[in-house]
Amino acid sequence: MKTTSRVEADGFLRAPFAWYGLDEAFTGPRRMMQIGTAADGTVQHGSMGHGDEPSIKSEAGSAEKERFAVVVTVAANPERRTGDGTGVLDATTVSSAAWLAGSGLLAHTWPASLDHGLRDHWLDQQTETAFELADDLDGPAWSTLSLPVDGVPVPFHYRESEFGWVLAGSAGDVHIGAYGRGMSAYGLGFSRVKDLGAYGA
Template sequence: METTSRVGAQAPAADGTAQAVPSARRTVDGYLLAPFPWYGLDEAFTGQRWLMQVGATADGAVEHGSIGHGDEPSVRAEGTLGTSDKERFAVVVTVAANPVRRSSDGTGVLEATSVSSAAWLAGVGLLTHTWPGQMDHTLRDDWLDQQTETAWALADDLEGSDWSALSLPVDGVPTPFHYRESEFGWVLAGSTKEGVHLGAYGRGMSAYGLGFAVIKDITAYA
């Protein structure tokens, strides 16, 4: 799969691949450094919107980030599918469409980002807000590792039977997406004419009625 890194949404990496920046949560600074437009749900969604995290390379170049919509899901909460089945949220992941380029230390080449990159980041994002009921704390890491591998394999096979086609508006233009559902929620991924890939995941909100649009003023989310 063409993506920056399998650890792009989890931990720092020394080779220049994308990494999460925990301090970016709740602040707009990281988002303002991005050389690409950020996407969220369009104006048809009138609920709460909130910043999450950006992912950057070792030299600080922002490559992806997420915007939340609806109820903020409780991370790593016990219970069936999070804290409550009443949680209704959708998260939009924007991924820069980067060509093959050299790592920051000049010792290697990073693969291009693709729709699969957005699909994997969205799949892993959904997992971070999921904790199956009756699972022991000590087993969750093993479960998460296993599910992350599954998300990776699914994102690498977007034409497979686990995905279906879904057309949703992006800046008002019907756009094809890859879509799948699971017991934990839904995930979708596609590309825009603005040179970015979009991923999204959610639970309690139907993906079929969503639309996406460029965020005109990201500072309004801070």
Template sequence: METTSQAVAQAPAAEDGQQVPSARRAVDGYLRAPFAWYGLDEAFTGPRWLMQVGTGADGTVEYGSIGHGDEPSPRTEYAAGNDEAKEKFAVVVTVAANPVRRSPDGTGLLEATSVSSAAWLAGVGLLSFARPGQLDHSLRDDWLEQQTETAWELADDLTGPAWSTLSLPVDGALTSFHYRESEFGWVLAGSTQAGVHVGAYGRGMSAYGLGFAAIQDITAYA
């Protein structure tokens, strides 16, 4: 995907309940999207928070992420089997379903988005919260590059043996998702009847009990 990520971390509200400017800027990126955002459905009653949006070369918002549960830190060193490093969280990634289309300058074609796009973004997202603590800084960079390439290869082969099928409700209707687990957590991806692709990743929360729904008021997350 020819996109640029724009970090929009969660910001606190002012004491009088009004949004502070940084919170306003954060949600503005989501408000520019020409598609519906998805998150966990109302069965989830924990914290929800904005993460980041990704834009195309013309500035159009093409995807973004919404966090649920504990807010993990990318600085946390993760070790498999270490319960203290396993925050309970799930992140939902919404990806606009775009066909092959011309670039803004008309000189070429932009890559289409698909369920594989959602699977790759979810896989890379999980890696951002899975830094192995036993590696030094230089080796971590090599590890991340290798794991990112692996995530792309897996996302490009959703019918392969690394994936299973999981049916979960989306807007109340059972929907088929591609699902896989690793030592770092789980990843899933599928499509909705609303014309967007949905990916998700998490750790400490079981994917089997999740449901997804379109977000009615994204400003409530700021």
């Protein structure tokens, strides 16, 4: 099982926003995954894993039994100046969470029929598609799904693909994205992480 580096664990602990994961209805293993930081080191987003450790879906049937859901928390920030005042940081939106979730799912995906040498090209194409989809959350690729966040129903944008599902929505001062395989998104609930120790901190 992959362990979280000390740097990543420290990043989760010093984030200026609350982390979200699956609620207490999920009783399987939990773990911290990656964090993303701005140039000045401020934590911008991160991922919490639930269930199986995702592997690259490279051989037919090899990952079909995987059951996992990864929850991405993104700090909800308006457009703002960089710390040194020399530039502007892009605002984060629900599309940011959708993009991170979509690209996260792709990172654990590799069609069985694909030659190893073509994977980078395939990944570039799919990543561009995921970006375009995330930028058009009202488009036909997405449906709406209501899921509880801290017990309150929240609307999420939701889509499925042959590789798994992706969803994204907002809750207070964060945007929440999620992706998974083998676990139905329709039965999920999210809640604020009260104890990072449950994720290995």
